[in-house]
Amino acid sequence: DAGVTQSPTHLIKTRGQQVTLRCSPISGHKSVSWYQQVLGQGPQFIFQYYEKEERGRGNFPDRFSARQFPNYSSELNVNALLLGDSALYLCASSFEAVREQYFGPGTRLTVT
Amino acid sequence: GIQVEQSPPDLILQEGANSTLRCNFSDSVNNLQWFHQNPWGQLINLFYIPSGTKQNGRLSATTVATERYSLLYISSSQTTDSGVYFCAVYSGGGADGLTFGKGTHLIIQP
Numbered sequence: 001d002a003g004v005t006q007s008p009t010h011l012i013k014t015r016g017q018q019v020t021l022r023c024s025p026i027s028g029h030k031s032v033s034w035y036q037q038v039l040g041q042g043p044q045f046i047f048q049y050y051e052k053e054e055r056g057r058g059n060f061p062d063r064f065s066a067r068q069f070p071n072y073s074s075e076l077n078v079n080a081l082l083l084g085d086s087a088l089y090l091c092a093s094s095f096e097a098v099r100e101q102y103f104g105p106g107t108r109l110t111v112t
Numbered sequence: 113g114i115q116v117e118q119s120p121p122d123l124i125l126q127e128g129a130n131s132t133l134r135c136n137f138s139d140s141v142n143n144l145q146w147f148h149q150n151p152w153g154q155l156i157n158l159f160y161i162p163s164g165t166k167q168n169g170r171l172s173a174t175t176v177a178t179e180r181y182s183l184l185y186i187s188s189s190q191t192t193d194s195g196v197y198f199c200a201v202y203s204g205g206g207a208d209g210l211t212f213g214k215g216t217h218l219i220i221q222p
Contacts, residue, residue, distance in 0.1 A: 035209065037153075042200075042212030042215055044212075046209075058209065088153050090153075090155065092209075092210075100145060103155040103157075106153045
């Protein structure tokens with residue numbers, strides 16, 4: 001079975017630009033969560049979606065938004081990029097919101 | 113919010129040695145997971161263990177939920193065990209994601 005997939009793998013953007021990251025969950029999983037990991041730290045929770053509705057939001061500015069589609073895939077959008085948004089963005093899926101989470105390989109975003 | 117502390121932050125061992133990694137958390141949890149992050153950033157699931165003891169080959173984990181800690185044991189370490197080990201917890205309510213500790217950076221020398 002395919003695991004969680006994310007695209008693109010790497011991305012370079014300029015300050016002020018907008019970016020969209022994509023995630024496809026494990027087949028049968030209905031919950032998708034997004035995390036940001038900066039160098040040397042553990043991942044930080046951004047959003048959780050379950051059955052296409054936002055279930056939780058971490059301490060991130062409104063420049064960050066997300067959505068989940070009918071097929072349970074998800075997109076993370078970041079507007080007005082800052083240098084500090086440079087990080088590894090991880091997507092995780094689970095069957096239900098509180099169950100074991102499985103992570104994708106991540107998208108490495110560099111903002112210059 | 114819930115706090116997660118991992119110790120030690122760094123650990124250097126010789127191949128074949130055994131190690132114990134600790135995770136303390138500040139509140140009751142509905143979910144606790146241990147991950148190994150490889151050099152490419154992929155988080156690999158090791159254990160889903162909100163309570164009790166589990167074993168998988170050379171690795172085992174124990175969570176004592178009433179005392180708010182979990183331990184990850186690695187026996188007969190191999191160089192491929194090197195990397196960062198994260199403990200992550202889910203405190204419940206459905207409104208939060210996993211809260212991660214800062215990790216233990218493990219280096220296994222040949």
